[in-house]
Amino acid sequence: MPTLRDRLATNEKVAGWVFVLPVLIGIGVFLIVPIGMALWMSFTDWNGLSPPGDAQNVGLDNYRDLLSEPGVPRLDFAMSIRNNLYYVLGVVPAQTAIAFVLAVVVNQKFLRGKAFFRTAYYFPSITSSIAISIVFLFLFQRSGAINQTISALMPGDDFRLNWLDNAEGVLHNVLGAVGVDSAPGFLADNDIMGLSLWQWLSGPSVTMFAIMMLATWTTIGTMMLIFLAGLQNIPADVEEASRVDGATALQRFRLVTIPMMKQPMFFVLTIGLIGTWQVFDQIFVISSGGPQKTTLTPAYLIYREGFQNFSMGRATAIAFLLFVLIMVLTLVQRRILRPDRD
């Protein structure tokens, strides 16, 4: 005869499975099956309209078109990688640095109003990305609030930068300012994936730069909260002890605060990196990939190829390449920056 303990254990086995079953079905139907189907789809020419069963198997053609075959798809993909790379290189350091500084300032004991400032800084992070993009679309108009503010700060100068329809690369502009306004021979003659090295070195376009500012503005709050939680985790007696030992404020910051912040720093960089490689909503509202494809990103390209150009096969191939890219970059970053947990 089974004991009470045995009966309870059997009940737990059954209940455990019953409790997780709905979620398992959901993960299966909306995650695992779709990913499997999409992997298969990336080897076909499905257009998204006809029944998927009619799609022809095209082998590796979709991947070849994106990576090695000269042509528009490869050029678009290369540009989307370039554009997003500059976006990541701009946004991740900016959001991390500003968030860190703000967290340190907000955490100062001699300053009051911590709750108010924390709220003000965090609010953009929880607001709809579409709503924020519309607001920035308005602010960045040619006669808009941003240009008018800059004009007011520079007396006698009527600042009218065309932010939102400006394909000029920021690095090209900087080089132009020091007299380099056309490509040196070897940069123009060599290319990677059909895009000349000179084009790879363009920097973000002015329009992309505006979107980068918007993205930085939106994400600082979340990053700041993570840093703030880390700062508040530093035991008070460690601070106290270093003070008693006669460490100056600067020494305490360098020798106590910075080492204790490795874990939050690693987390902020990880979510920053993963998030910035998926930028989509802001591009959709503000620029639709333009001007001259300078705000095309892999995420937007997936949408455009799939739902506007009806090349679902190619779009899923881009999706898998993006997935691999994000995974590889995350692992590389983990290798380089992983703090020791002990």
Add this chain to the structure above:
Amino acid sequence: MTVPPPRERTAREQRRAGSGPFRPRAVTSAPPLEERGQPALYRIGKRVLGYAVLAFFAALFIAPFALALANSFKTRPETLADPLSLIPGEPTLRAYEIMARTDIPRWALNSVFVTVMVTVARLFLDSLAGYALARLRFPGRAVIFALVVAVLAVPPIVLAIPRYLVLGQLGMLDTYSGLILPLAVDAFGIFLMKTFFESIPREMEEAARIDGASIFQTYLRIILPLAAPGLIALTILSFQASWNEFLHPLIAAPSDPDLRTLPVGLALLRGAQGESQDFPLLLGASLLITLPVALIFFVFQRYFIQGVAASAVKG
């Protein structure tokens, strides 16, 4: 000679003495401990600098919302000529009157319906699964938890087309169930609830189980009430996430305008307006999207902050 036994000092006495958990606020002009020995000018200087930095960034984060609000009450020519003034020259409700006559109320209702259904479904599914993963011993538990964590790592944009494909096969494109069900599966919520259940002491449910209550009864009567703070946090976080969700409703209801949610409707409205944007209207609609989340945020702020802390632990 008898010595009276030592008595614990009351909180009030501790406060007066300046020891214990209650430190007195600086009543006199003597600087706090950590600032002793610093010249007065330096102490004032660093305060001025600190507040200057804080105020500058506060202005930077608040200004766009303030400008959006002000400009939604301006006429179209005024938004173009004078976007910076916070007080409209000729205040008008034109934008809001137009909003009432367009599809925006319909989109708002869709948003409310989808958000509420997704949130209810997540509360139910995530707490059940989170409880099983935290407490019940069953074969395969570790594998299922690993699966949930792996799901967290798949970027939503990568899932967009696969989901479109499956929704099409299931005949769920352009339906409310297609808008709701995929969002109801939510790995982060499971993770959040699992963490929360693990923080509840085991004794109470074990007592209930020995007394003969079934696992489901124990879960419903004992565990869920104890988990109320976790459930509130989950409610708020999933309300915010599904209210703001853009990509999924964009692909799940591609051809039925009656099924658009507010973010999708607004993004497509902006696209349809081309170069001649009706900014008072667009800004008013943006504020409409912002308002519910703002209200919830200001009331339940600490739950949002908990959510960030929980996600930081996950990393």
